[in-house]
Amino acid sequence: MDEFEAVTEGVAARVVPDDAERERLARTAARVVADAEAAAADLPVEADVVQVGSTARGTWVSGDRDIDVFVRFPPDLPRRELERYGLEVGRAVLPDGHEEYAEHPYVKGTRGGFEVDLVPCYAVEDATAIQSAVDRTPFHTAYLAERLDDDSAEEVVLTKAFLKGVGVYGSDLRTRGFSGYLTELLVLECGGFRAFLEAVRRWHPPVELDPEGHAAREFDDPLVVVDPTDPERNVAAVLSAGNVARLVHHARAFLDEPRVEAFEPRDPDPLDADAMAAHLERRGTTPFAVRFPAPDLVDDQLYPQLEKSLSGVVGELDRRGFDVLRAATFADGTAVLFVECEVAERPRIARHEGPPVWVDRHATGFYGKYADGDAYGPFVDGERYVVERERGRATAREWLESDDLLDVSLGVAVAEALRDGYEVLEGEETTALAAEFGVELARYFDPRP
Amino acid sequence: MDEFEAVTEGVAARVVPDDAERERLARTAARVVADAEAAAADLPVEADVVQVGSTARGTWVSGDRDIDVFVRFPPDLPRRELERYGLEVGRAVLPDGHEEYAEHPYVKGTRGGFEVDLVPCYAVEDATAIQSAVDRTPFHTAYLAERLDDDSAEEVVLTKAFLKGVGVYGSDLRTRGFSGYLTELLVLECGGFRAFLEAVRRWHPPVELDPEGHAAREFDDPLVVVDPTDPERNVAAVLSAGNVARLVHHARAFLDEPRVEAFEPRDPDPLDADAMAAHLERRGTTPFAVRFPAPDLVDDQLYPQLEKSLSGVVGELDRRGFDVLRAATFADGTAVLFVECEVAERPRIARHEGPPVWVDRHATGFYGKYADGDAYGPFVDGERYVVERERGRATAREWLESDDLLDVSLGVAVAEALRDGYEVLEGEETTALAAEFGVELARYFDPRP
Structure with missing residues (x-):
């Protein structure tokens, strides 16, 4: 076992959810889904229920687990009704929950010690026909569920833990880092955490990956991963060039010298x-x-x-x-x-260049404007009139x-x-x-x- | 008579040499030439004597007159002998003179209240075959003497007085302005002082004039006047862009409002x-x-x-x-x-940019150099490593x-x-x-x- 394996094995033991955590989560999620299905059945429209996100795919980092359950409504349902029905189901499933707002209002609550989000979306034909961004999520989960197994899920968890440790995990607009979906695609594409780091170490942006080989447009981002469910979308669109560079640095450093500290987010003492x-x-x-x-x-x-x-x-x-x-x-x-x-x-005066002396109209205008004023000049420097005039601030x-x-x-x-x-x-x-x-x-x- | 004529007439009365000055100068020059010819006849080589410069052409500004007399030797005379014979003639003509040094040593003295320069040069076939810069001068004088008459000489004098007044006369390397020869060519080409100013007002450098239409190369100067005696030479080579611009300014100002002050060099009181x-x-x-x-x-x-x-x-x-x-x-x-x-x-630290993070060898070298030092960083900004390190001064x-x-x-x-x-x-x-x-x-x- 080399040092890389020694370090990652120790980390895996801590960050990969154990069987007990998996079972508890699976039981709770099944109950939430069943309750949501029961509540959806009472609605005057057809709706189905799917579990999505990292907890649906077995790729969450231990202790960091939300159960995401989506209720899917027919695409022709007016938005207001979708929102109303969505909240009805949410309140029925999570009576102690509260409303939050992303693309639509949705209900957030807890069940058996887990955070639960109950989110309405449209059951569109495929991911290119979405009406709102959340409609895409079930397609992502379906795509990954087909391709992930226990081993690759564990590699994903390790990778996420690393990205968190070095500070580039999270596709929110403050972090502008890697989303969970992006991470999973990259690990599948590369074939594991170590292979991912080896690939990153060789990255020279722009880097383009297209797992399904179906890109339908050009992208102008440092990292492009064409969404397997939508040929017009770059999954890494929000990722900043700085975070790509940071990851390259940390991949290189970790491969050269594997250290468990790489998985520990920096948490400095406040400066006084x-x-x-x-x-x-x-x-x-x-x-x-x-x-x-x-x-x-x-x-x-x-x-x-x-x-x-x-x-x-x-x-x-x-x-x-x-x-x-x-x-x-x-x-x-x-x-x-x-x-x-x-x-x-700065000084109280600033150099202000006028036109070349021979650009007649402009030149005489400039000269006339300053000739009798307080400025130093106009004088000639090279081919232009110049004054040194009072600065604004x-x-x-x-x-x-x-x-x-x-x-x-x-x-x-x-x-x-x-x-x-x-x-x-x-x-x-x-x-x-x-x-x-x-x-x-x-x-x-x-x-x- | 318009204002332009009124002003220039007044100035002309002051700057154009009157008949008495012309006669005194002509008499003195003739005696210098005769003495030089007599001294040259005693030499063991053939040599002829020519008067050159503005006083030979009647284009000097009143009171500002040197008599320039050149002694021309055969082109195959060794340089040392040319210098020795030149000084012999000089000392014979100007027994109270002293030696100065430009391209060759020469003798400077006075005669009848005039400054006299007695300079040796080579009697080359034409101006493209010169052995030293002074060899060209007799060709310039010959070229202009053929084309100048009393009227155009007066226009030249006025123009020189104007160029002096606005501070752009003199082809020395401090002034980098207009030489006498350049001024005379420009006045001949334009047809007088006023026409010269009108032309200058419309200049938009680079400006190229080629009186003989025989330019034999490209020039990269703001003003090009191809030497009528040498197709490879720009007479205005030494003129700075700033002086061209200054002249454009003053031509415009004077044509718009003729003022006698334009002919008076600026002579400010010293600042304390x-x-x-x-x-x-x-x-x-x-x-x-x-x-x-x-x-x-x-x-x-x-x-x-x-x-x-x-x-x-x-x-x-x-x-x-x-x-x-x-x-x-x-x-x-x-x-x-x-x-x-x-x-x-400046601050005690300065930003110092390293290579892009993915340029492996350079990047690790840069990172390694600063990682354990005193600098702030290295950190990642955009795609590069950056440190903030101590400044030199x-x-x-x-x-x-x-x-x-x-x-x-x-x-x-x-x-x-x-x-x-x-x-x-x-x-x-x-x-x-x-x-x-x-x-x-x-x-x-x-x-x-």
């Missing part, structure tokens, strides 16, 4: 204000934080908006010469755009505190929140963030792949 | 230290001066070396993020590289004072001078320059086209 101040002193940068109440949105909407806003602010700071070394966004009730500037102040803080901040490309809800008011922290003032975002700041000031 | 300090305060920049003893070179060698050195220093400051707003070089015994920085200090001053300054592209003699020692002034310290370079600084802080 003093430690943060020491970092700032050592770095010599000028950090700024724009702090405001986080818009009331689910994470899948909030984080893309924060990222977009951060990128708008960074872009404009860079254009204004307040060069940004690194930036990050944090949210937890409060939202923060954190930017670390290399330059916090000479410090990054002035700009961040001005209404001009709202002119950059921001997420809609972030723009609204900023219009209602925000606060700018500069330099050591930003260490106040440590109280709320100590863990995020610990990661920021000790960045790793 | 207090006024300079006020400018620096208003601009909010951080100026630096690198001050050292000027290398002992003629201006045509010194200024190109200073410009090259300035450009090397500016380029490296920019690369290091000490963004240079404007820069200039001054020399007068002391030499100065003056750079005005927008940023004088965090302030512009540190860099300017370090030996690294000598690693940039410098003029040879400047590099030598800097190796012997230099001084760096920063911020208000640079106002000490006003004592020596007040006029240059007055121009710098009141830049005009």
